[in-house]
């Protein structure tokens with residue numbers, strides 16, 4: 001329906017995340033070229049039924065001049081995106097500093113900065129200040145575009161202060177916040193110097209969501225133990241006001257992967273890969289190159305497997321595809337060299353003149369190549385040391401309906417709670433256990449593979465990204481209506 005003023009009469013959903021789902025390249029003083037990312041998450045968020053979605057976030061580029069900002073704003077409007085402009089200093093302190101050097105490692109149980117990262121801890125206060133300032137800048141943009149009745153959905157650890165800033169503007173705003181990473185045990189969260197401020201800021205939301213019940217439980221215990229508030233089965237209560245806390249496990253757009261498998265480009269890649277690795281079983285790892293993904297542990301476990309199973313030496317290959325991220329951070333540079341060093345050593349040790357056991361690529365693959373790789377894989381290895389959910393495990397399962405390969409999955413990934421019955425669950429720190437699981441997966445009888453795959457496939461194809469987004473938004477609407485009824489009583 002169109003209203004007489006030309007605006008849609010559907011309820012509007014304002015999705016606020018640190019990054020807009022676009023890459024923006026400046027072509028001239030007032031011209032930009034934009035490329036929209038096309039992941040399942042973007043499709044799900046922009047396609048929530050009954051809602052007209054707008055995306056608010058940083059475009060990932062520094063635009064100091066007004067002409068450039070205006071041109072970028074206009075170009076983004078065509079894509080239903082609204083930019084927040086952050087200058088280089090804020091990005092350095094808020095994004096590289098507080099978000100990626102403090103919150104990211106802490107929420108994945110890697111602790112607060114130590115040794116060479118201590119230099120940044122000393123500037124903790126200024127980074128925290130920048131974090132609050134950046135969140136306020138996001139709030140200013142949301143507030144400027146907000147219309148009565150809109151639903152505002154804030155995403156991730158970058159924006160924990162946002163619910164508080166928004167409610168200060170307008171206590172009637174419907175505000176939800178969802179965390180894509182784990183929320184750690186309250187014993188870990190309490191080491192954070194700004195632990196209370198962050199919890200209180202999140203509690204300003206009407207609905208707070210996590211991938212698993214465990215993360216939701218950790219959050220509620222942090223609020224009871226650190227803030228002394230009351231935890232209830234519904235959430236956290238503070239002086240009669242309830243913040244609803246619940247689990248909303250994310251999924252993928254499984255159909256997009258399933259449909260892609262029948263397309264010519266994917267079929268061509270599948271054919272090429274099958275010829276390339278004929279006579280060998282294919283094992284696959286696909287990760288962002290991040291310490292939370294446990295890539296060195298995975299490769300060392302594969303080495304242990306080769307050591308103990310000489311009959312497999314020229315019959316198996318591990319393809320590890322690792323997209324570099326945060327390449328300007330020294331810790332990530334160190335991780336890259338560490339992984340290269342281990343891969344080189346193992347290939348030197350077990351390779352022959354004609355074949356090497358590990359193919360390691362430092363790059364992202366396009367969607368068609370990724371689907372083809374998933375489809376030809378016999379065993380996928382996901383060994384995250386901690387992971388909010390892990391969508392790679394879901395994508396692998398979606399592409400395996402003809403092959404029925406085996407998923408080896410870390411018990412510390414949120415996905416272990418949903419795919420645990422079909423996967424072989426492992427403790428990634430226990431290299432011997434992972435090596436034994438590799439042997440078990442490679443030798444698994446077809447009947448057992450089929451049974452395990454059926455379980456996971458049913459889950460991945462029914463619990464989709466679309467369903468996840470719709471559940472969160474409808475729960476947020478219901479939560480606000482219930483709260484209004486309670487106040488009237």
Ligand code: ADQ
Nearest residue numbers: 180286287288321322323363364365387388389390391392
């Ligand atoms: P990520 O840490 O990025 O996400 P994940 O859930 O596995 O982790 O998603 C990664 C995405 O990037 C997948 O769609 C995958 O296909 C893609 N990808 C990874 N490596 C790639 C490569 N080499 N080439 C091409 N594509 C690649 C965060 C949390 C997760 C949580 C998600 C969603 O850390 O735990 O599941 O958000 O909430």
